[in-house]
Amino acid sequence: MLNELLFRFAQWLDTHQWSTGLHESYYMYGWVESTHVLTLMLFLGMLVVIDLRMLGVAFKDTPVSTIADRLDKPMMIGFTVMVVTGFVLFYAIPVRTTTSIWFRIKVVLIIAAAINVFLLRRVIKKSGHTWDNDPVPPKRIRIAAGLSIAFWTGVIMTGRMIAYDWWDCHKEMPYFMYWAAGCVNELAAYE
């Protein structure tokens, strides 16, 4: 049901002239994709600095809250640019992206990273910053920081893998893979 809905939505986007134009534009698509990739350095680069501090392996003499606060703004600027360019890239190739298993894993990882940040903020608020100056923060903070790095590394990896067609719908795959990738037409052919 959800697969069907997403597929129809992607097909509808694909009928837009702008979508085709963007996909077929040599320079514009390249510029948008390059901006998306290069902004990784701003968003995730800053996030890594914060996570490394929370892991207790960098900036040990600086309070965690100071590092997080000072890097928050550039990080959010990077995040905004990444989200906007990400949507534009999706808009340019909606059907293939929607039915990409890598894209789907990427979205799940982004959601997992967001939940991790939400829980981490709650833990930080509850603890009242008692460990703010500790060179090595408590274990649960370090675990959350480690998870953050792991999730975002996964996002980078799966994002890069979208370019490969190993498990695209036109390939022969087991039923589960067609389902997981949302290959609606191939699933219908199975039934």
Next chain:
Amino acid sequence: MDLLFFFEWLDTSALADISKAYGGVFAVVETFHTSAMVLLGGMILTGDLRLMNVLMRDIPSEVVIRNTEKWFGFALVVMILSGIFMMSAVAMKLYYNVFFFSKMVGLATGVFFFYVIRKPLLNQEHALINPWTLKLIGGTSILIWLSVAASGRWIGFS
């Protein structure tokens, strides 16, 4: 100096046998390359924007530089090692690619700038250095590494 012999050697090396035969291994190494780029870019931006007095103004720039340099070095090693592996898969194609050579020139300039100019200069107390010199160092460094990343990305489109 013509580097064709090096590219021909790399193209027929054992490394190329692996990178060409196993697409999955190539893709995984490529993601390590991108992850290292994120780490390197983050450290460069944090350090250089501090030198330019844009970020973390209340944290001494010596502290920021000291903490970012170590991770920069680690990321650079991962990037170079993974880069050589990736290069072996398409060595002959890269020999004729202008963006690849522009990336290599940028990389060599960046490494030279970092270890021969930036690092020795910033090893002294920053209060003794003209603030405009610090800003110039930071701006130049960002521009060099941005050109490396941008030309690297453009290799894929050419």
